[in-house]
Amino acid sequence: MSFLLAIEGADGAGKATxxxxxxxxxxxxxxxxxxxxxxxYTDTVGGWALGAMLAGTLPRGTSPKAAAVLYALDRMESRDHLMATMAANDVVVFDRYIASNMAYQAAQVPVVEADTMMAWIADLETGSFALPTPDLSVYLDTPADIARGLIRQKRKRSYTDDAFDAYEADTGLQDRVRINYAAMAAAGLLGRWATVSTVEAGASRLPADIARDIVALLR
Known part of the structure; x- marks a missing residue:
């Protein structure tokens, strides 16, 4: 059985690396x-729609619930690919997974509605869409100022030519997302969590050292 590891965090946390x-x-x-x-973004209908939404080219706006469905749809359309990858590997690492949808969409509703939004998304993705829950989710804790600098260093994305997409440009949203991730990790939503800091003494840690900390958690 493949071990499912989700790497989570706000934009610029260093998840892809x-x-x-x-x-x-x-x-x-x-x-x-x-x-x-x-x-x-280039492999599913949901991914294409999300790229247009984040680039600001979607013909109309989306509510948090509608955006949540698009993110979940992207994963539902990817389910066969996910299952094949699981069958071929000991470990499957997700660069963002279900918790990302929960953190971001709950950050766009009133605080009193955040828990309800998170529960609704979890039920949609793991219940209605039958996606497997991760065995471990790792939250990369990255201060906002460092994260913003890392966003600027990202390579050109397939869905936008701008330095920041709609979510990345909203600093208030990013702050609320960090709060939601910390709350999910503390509550153990979707299963086991661990938090790994990406900074030490105010400076970014070496990516290889961060990765070693994550790999050690699998043991």
């Missing part, structure tokens, strides 16, 4: 591993 390095270190240790990054 950490995910790739975790797989690299696992493979070096003799374990088969692969990354699935969500959203899959």
């Amino acid at each position: 950490a995910s790739a390095l975790v797989v690299e270190q696992l493979q070096a240790a003799g374990r088969s591993a692969a990354v699935i990054s969500f959203p899959r």
Whole structure:
């Protein structure tokens, strides 16, 4: 049975880099591993719609629930790909997974509605869409100022030419997302969580060291 590891965090936390390095270190240790990054912007209808939404080119706006359905749809459309990847590997690493949908959409409703939104999304993705829950979710705790600098260093994305997409540009949203992630980790929503800091003494840690901390959690 494949171990499902979700790497989570606000934009600019270093999820893609950490995910790739975790797989690299696992493979070096003799374990088969692969990354699935969500959203899959060029591979699913949901992913395409999300790219348009984040680039500001969708013909109309979306409510938090509508956006949540699009993120869940992207994963539902990817279910066969996910199952095949699980069958072929000891470990599947998610660069964002279900908790990301919960954190971001709950950050866009009144605080009193956040828990209800999170529960609704969890039920949609793991219940209605029958997606597997992760065995471990790792929250990459990254201060906002450092995260914003890392966003600027991202390579060109398939869905936008801008330095920041709609979610990345909203600093208030990013702050609320961090609060939601910390709350989910503390409550153990979707299963076991661990928090890994990406900074030390006010400076960014080496990505390889962050990845080693994550790999150690699998043992």
